[in-house]
Amino acid sequence: MDAQDLEKLVTQRMPFGKHEGVLLADLPGNYLNWFAREGFPRGEIGRLLALMQTIDHNGLRDLLRPLRPQGRGPR
Template sequence: MLQPDREFLIKLAHTKMPYGKYKDRDLIDLPEYYVVWYHSKGFPKGKLGEMLETVYTLKLNGLEQIIKNIKRNFPKK
């Protein structure tokens, strides 16, 4: 996985799940089992898939707080 750029991380911090059981929940706040399920099933194509893959990597490494800090320090425009 390439290192995400600053704008990507800021956008990730403010992106909500657009559909399904967790619709309107911040991606970073999705339950770990749900993100792991997506990892095994295959992430969707496009930007959402990239963001979910990043969330998976962050959760796998216990780094969710990075996105939560970004969300707090860079309010949605």
């Protein structure tokens, strides 16, 4: 993980599935936990989802707040 990964969480959107179009940082914890149980997709999206699940599971979502573009809070 590097700083760019954290920035991607607040700028990239979920490309598929039930929450398609939602910022990765705004995905609900139960959805991230489902991936943790069933398996993350391959590639960068899977790596970012796993990172977001770890952040959420440990109650660290507020750490992403300063990285969000100005005026953009969670949906």
